[in-house]
Amino acid sequence: MKKNLIKFAAKLYNLIIFGILSLIPKIASAQTEIDKYIPRYGDIGFPQYKEELQAVEQLPGYDLPVVLSMAANILIGVTGSIAVVGLIVAGVLYVTAHGNDQQTDKAKSIILYIVIGLAVVAASYAIILGISSLSFD
Numbered sequence: 001m002k003k004n005l006i007k008f009a010a011k012l013y014n015l016i017i018f019g020i021l022s023l024i025p026k027i028a029s030a031q032t033e034i035d036k037y038i039p040r041y042g043d044i045g046f047p048q049y050k051e052e053l054q055a056v057e058q059l060p061g062y063d064l065p066v067v068l069s070m071a072a073n074i075l076i077g078v079t080g081s082i083a084v085v086g087l088i089v090a091g092v093l094y095v096t097a098h099g100n101d102q103q104t105d106k107a108k109s110i111i112l113y114i115v116i117g118l119a120v121v122a123a124s125y126a127i128i129l130g131i132s133s134l135s136f137d
Contacts, residue, residue: 013082013117069129069132072125075121080118086110090114094108
């Protein structure tokens with residue numbers, strides 16, 4: 001039961017991470033396409049939002065490589081935090097095994113899965129950095 005729960009949690013985590021990574025291009029393109037939907041302070045019908053719209057226009061714009069690297073940095077931080085918690089849990093399981101081979105093997109497999117997950121995250125981070133450094137002019 002617990003093994004299935006761990007596998008389900010790992011699959012759910014991967015689904016969430018890859019789902020967020022697949023949304024990054026949509027988020028980045030939304031920042032450039034949204035300009036046609038934002039009313040400007042000179043438009044008719046929005047005089048009460050003049051100061052707010054001027055403030056929005058002064059915000060810095062980010063292009064795709066910057067958004068990708070920012071999102072990747074956030075995901076690396078979250079993944080690292082989850083990995084640390086997982087390693088602590090696996091360490092506690094290992095220390096409290098008291099010679100129980102089944103619990104020791106369980107702790108070792110959790111540590112192995114965490115290390116594999118961190119390797120996948122590191123590889124995806126390298127891929128994102130490689131893609132963001134390309135020039136599509």
